[in-house]
Amino acid sequence: MEGLSKSDANLIVYVHPSQSKNVDKAILRELSSLLFKYSQAFDGVVLAYSVDPQDKCARILSGVHPYFGVRLRANLLIFSPKPNMLLEGKVVKITRESIHCIVLGFSSAIITDENIRNELKYKAKHGEGVYVSRYHKRHVIKVGAVIRFEVKSLDEEILHISGSLIPANAGSVHWLCSPVMKLG
Incomplete structure (x- = not known):
């Protein structure tokens, strides 16, 4: 990271x-x-x-x-996160409009719907919200998952990060590190 x-x-x-x-x-x-x-x-x-x-x-x-x-x-x-850096965080909340995660156990981050690439679609599964890829059904972002995202901005006073899942190297770390991802 x-x-x-x-x-x-x-x-x-x-x-x-x-x-x-x-x-x-x-x-x-x-x-x-x-x-x-x-x-x-x-x-x-x-x-x-x-x-x-x-x-x-x-x-x-x-x-x-x-x-x-x-x-x-x-x-x-x-x-010291800066814009365009890649960070990882654990997802704590998912809504149709945003993904909320915690970075290093103390800093909160939010990725809003305009910063989530179109490939990832929101679905409600078993009463909980998840984001699933249209192209890779095993690429799932849910509560408890670790995601990699790009930093858009940082509020130093409250240590709050705004992020993006637009880059191709952003998404579920489990999916990004899987052998299937490396092949295709």
């Missing part, structure tokens, strides 16, 4: 003097506050980190509150 990258970052974490007895815990708390939020500094969402302190010395900052800065090196896993 596109949109995931590793980043090596040199950071300075500012710690309040009241946290000076347990600096490691204060650093981890500060870095944890970055998780699953869009960060302009990293141009994406920080999903995970590992930390390596640079040195044992901290610099005290002058001012009203004497915070001290701790230099560290962090390895970050960043989710």
Whole structure:
């Protein structure tokens, strides 16, 4: 899946003097506050980190509150979807007008009917909606399936993705990875 990258970052974490007895815990708390939020500094969402302190010395900052800065090196896993990238998500809801899915367990995505290729038609089967291909009856998109879609746009504030199933390499991952798809 596109949109995931590793980043090596040199950071300075500012710690309040009241946290000076347990600096490691204060650093981890500060870095944890970055998780699953869009960060302009990293141009994406920080999903995970590992930390390596640079040195044992901290610099005290002058001012009203004497915070001290701790230099560290962090390895970050960043989710940064851009338009035209391919992402995968698990389908959680299907209606005649849209397909809703969850990407990486935390970001919601929607594919509206104008972004679903004409080959895929909505049908109600056993009381649930599904999208079935006109040409390949085994190509089915239903709740619980994993789909691959193209990113159209991203709302950074609420981490909501708008996607498309128009490209030929988009659809049910089960179908796209099947030997029948590779032959035909």
